[in-house]
Amino acid sequence: MTQTATSRRDFIATGLAAMAGAGLSAAFSPAFGKAVRPADKIRLGIIGTGSRGAGLATLIHEMPDYELVACCDIIPENLQNGLSLAAQNAQGYADYRKLLDDKSIDAVVIATPLYLHYPMAVAALQAGKHIYLEKSMTYDIPQAIDLVKKVKASGLVFQIGYQYRYYGLYHRVKEIIKENWLGKITHFECQYNRNSNWRFPVKDPKMERAINWRMYREYCGGPLSELCAHEIDVVNYLTDSRPLKVVGLGGINYWKDGRDTYDNIRTVYDYPHGVKASVTSVLSNAYNGYSIRILGDKATVEILRDKAFIYPEITNNAKGVVDGVTGATIAATTQGKGVEVKFGKPGEADLEPTVFALKDFAECVRNKKEPVSNVETGRDGSIAIHMGNAAADTEKVQYWKPEYSA
Amino acid sequence: MKRRWHHVILVAGVMSILTSALRPARIPETYRITGQAQGTTYAITYYADQKLVSKTQADSIFKSLDASLSIYQPGSLISRFNASQEAVEMDAHFANVIEKSMQIYRTTGGLFDITVYPLVRAWGFGVKATDAMPDSAAIHRLLPCVGSDKLKMEGLRLVKTAPCVQIDVNGIAQGYSVDVLASFLEARGIANYMVEVGGEIRTKGRKLPGNEPMNIGIETPSANVFDAPAIREVISIGDGAVTTSGSYRKFRESGGMRLSHIIDPKTGYPVQREIISATVVAPEAITADGFDNALLAAGIDGAFEILRAHPGMEAYLIYRKPDGTVADTASAGFGRYVVAER
Structure with a gap:
């Protein structure tokens, strides 16, 4: 992702045409996540342990639902920070694909800069991981539309970090x-x-x-x-x-x-x-x-x-x-x-709203339920964001196109 | 004979025209004082030739009432009684309210009971709202402190038989306040007025100069605290008082249940009766206000039993039927107050 601001505007303007040309919806093999038995702790990896990821790790550390077994960050300081909140022998990675290769991991939290959300989420789906993806969902509109398809095809639990839906x-x-x-x-x-x-x-x-x-x-x-x-x-x-x-x-x-x-x-x-x-x-x-x-x-x-x-x-x-x-x-x-x-x-107890969101994610993973904050609500949010930015960029009214939610 | 009478009337008529012509004509005006007191709003409306009462006077009356009867003021007489081990000297307001409360306690078989305060607090309706719910053990521990038979008036002293006895006169003090304000207006020579404090009302005379009766709306219980009240029935009571007690505005929700702020002093639990609003008409507001809670707590049958024993009082009850719909009923004499649909 090395688009300039201008090219991004063009990308939004041309919308679906660009997506179809880019072949983003090409061969996607659905993988199925490992079943997590109700009594088991969910083995979790966090991709991105910067300020938000480490904040999530702090909350997860106190939750009996999860065992934080792996962290990934390209900045060593962040990675150390994440690992300090993880299980004793948790693995540290600089490359998220290596973390996704670990078959023992049931689910991942993705808390990286927005432009990385889509490629990382797609890779995690392909690796069969349940996903808790920080908000907002995707960098642009075509990614949002495509991610809906990929998540639906995967059968995996996919939650977007809009914790207020759980508050x-x-x-x-x-x-x-x-x-x-x-x-x-x-x-x-x-x-x-x-x-x-x-x-x-x-x-x-x-x-x-x-x-x-x-x-x-x-x-x-x-x-x-x-x-x-x-x-x-x-x-x-x-x-x-x-x-x-x-x-x-x-x-x-x-x-x-x-x-x-x-x-x-x-x-x-x-x-x-x-x-x-x-x-x-x-x-x-x-x-x-x-x-x-x-x-x-x-x-x-x-x-x-x-x-x-x-x-x-x-x-x-x-x-x-x-x-x-x-x-x-x-x-x-x-x-x-x-x-x-x-x-x-x-x-x-008066808990941080994110705790309720993470508790529900565990519940969804265990019982294969669709989260309240799911890929479709995430798509709606992301498209609305992009429409808002495009409206300001172009100084023109932006309309929700039927194909956005087809 | 007939002619003579005619003559007398004619002379009297001429004289009255003359006298009114000599004095400047004064058309009575409407004077209105509104404000906040006792945690709610008040409105005083009177019809007179000139301003006879000020807001400052009304507010100072509320101040003296609060100094005696407010559980929200730590230094008030009632708060000092609640904190005391044994007794306090009563002032006039305190003595009036206690005496009436004890009387209503006796005639309602204990359904109106000012010693319910420890339970009111436990259920989170006291000065401090609490989030916790009391368990049955906590209620059981408080019951020995409850019962107006544990209060004794010895001259001007109010004595408690146990230190844990605490009182809350909120169920009657507003009505009493209305009476105190009404007496004040009458002492200033006002003969046509309406005094309203937090939905408790006393009226006398008529609206001047049109000489219309004063109309009072009875509220429909609304779905929530913020809904503007709708009028279910319009009444006109002449010289007297009308008060309403409702479980619909002050409640806590717990497990899908609405817990009324009116606590049954016998069981220790919030009243769960079919009546959601009880409106009482009586000569004085203190009487109406003291009885409206008791009717609410008594249920429909119990309420009519109390009303039969008190012929000077009429009531209008709104209740929830088992199927959830809302209906109303009234004592036989209530009909004469109802203003026909215009």
């Missing part, structure tokens, strides 16, 4: 929407902002692009694919749909440090029934950094990192008809002020 907070919000607490929902306002250059320290200048891959179009889609991906997936999840079209503007107007991914992007996605979702990332302001506001005609829900609040609309429906209303006491706090959304079962 009680979002389950509760979805329930609240279903129970019509918010009334008719017309808009989502999503932002994933931070006030930093979003860079990791680089000791050796040669490693700049490998470490700070988020800065470069060659490797990822910038803030939309690396930050807002979660929010796009959440809107898809909460509306049980995917966007029909998108407009957007982006720029590099603050961090002029050689990056070629946007340091600010603002998109508006159009969903079925006229529902609009604005998705924004600004890297020079961190107020309520992560937030999703859902606007209904009866109330607003504001979702933050690990809590959510409901703000009811103030309605004076009783006035004019009667002079007073007798009823069970209304708490003053529910009158136009935020009320925290309660979620989770009583006594349930």
Whole structure:
């Protein structure tokens, strides 16, 4: 993958034609993963033990479901870090294909830069491994479409690391929407902002692009694919749909440090029934950094990192008809002020959402179930991301094409 | 004879025209005070020739009520009683509420019981919300602290028979507050008013200058805490009070069950009755408010039994039928309050 930003745009624009020409869907032999008996620990390898991969390893280390038996990273420091969280005699690799050759490994976590997701996932499927692939799913639209085919043909468990689909907070919000607490929902306002250059320290200048891959179009889609991906997936999840079209503007107007991914992007996605979702990332302001506001005609829900609040609309429906209303006491706090959304079962530990996602992955591997965050929801997210970036790149409306989800 | 009377009426008529012409004509106006108190909202509406009551006065009344009756204030009289080993000296508000509470406790066979507080706390409806659910052993341990027979009024002293006895007058204090505000308005010469605190209402007189009766909507239990109330029935009660107790707005959910904030003092568990809302009309709000919880806890049959023993009181009950649908029923005398559909 050595496309420039320009060629990537062309690639998106030409879409399926490019894919057909590239013969990406050529000879793919489905392999079947080893059956994991319910009582057994799942033998797991992690490909990519940088910041996210090591974070996953830390959580996996505490989970009885897994034995982390192999790690892979091209950066020795990262690899050591991963191995320090793995089983006693875990194997370390610099080449992920060697890790995939290990027949004793049941499943792999792939937590590498976005441009590597597709080739690594395809190789892992061919090696018969169940896959937990970090979000977002693929670098471009043709890869997303092709991966759906390959996963379906494989019979393997394939989960995308959208952990919020496994988090009680979002389950509760979805329930609240279903129970019509918010009334008719017309808009989502999503932002994933931070006030930093979003860079990791680089000791050796040669490693700049490998470490700070988020800065470069060659490797990822910038803030939309690396930050807002979660929010796009959440809107898809909460509306049980995917966007029909998108407009957007982006720029590099603050961090002029050689990056070629946007340091600010603002998109508006159009969903079925006229529902609009604005998705924004600004890297020079961190107020309520992560937030999703859902606007209904009866109330607003504001979702933050690990809590959510409901703000009811103030309605004076009783006035004019009667002079007073007798009823069970209304708490003053529910009158136009935020009320925290309660979620989770009583006594349930307050865990990192990713733990719930990883627990479910183990459950799916053991029982051959399809994950909630699967290759199709992953495809929808990735295509929406690419449409958003393309909208900003071309300053033209991007439409969901029927062949995307054929 | 007939002519003479005619003459008298004529003279009286001329005189009244003369006197009103001499004084500047004053058309009564609507005065409205709204605010927040006792964790909810309040609204005072009165009809008078001039402003007679201020929001500052209303708020200072709430302040004095809170200093006596609020379990949310650590220094209040009620909090001091709950923390005490044995007794406190009561002030007037405290004595009024305790006396009425004890009376309703006796006449409802213990269905209304202010000593339920330790259980209310255990179930997470106290000052601090808890996530945990009490187990049966915990409830069993608390039951010996519950029962208004463990309270004694000795002159102005309220005495508890065991240190663990704690009280919560939230089921009656709002009604009492409405009465206190009503008395205050009447003492200022206001004869036409509506006082409402958190859905508990007292009315007197009529709306001026149009002389219309005051209409009160009874809320339909809504699906969730945030739903705006819909009006199920409209009533007009003349001079009197109406209060509503509902299990539909304050509850916790556990294992698919809604746990009502109204705890049965006998079993120690949240009331699981078919009644979801009980509206009571009585001359005073303290009476209506004290009884509405008891009716909710009594169930339909029990509620009508209580109502038969208290002819001065009428009630309207909304309940859930076994098939899940919602229906309503009322005491025989309630019909006269219902405003015909316009």
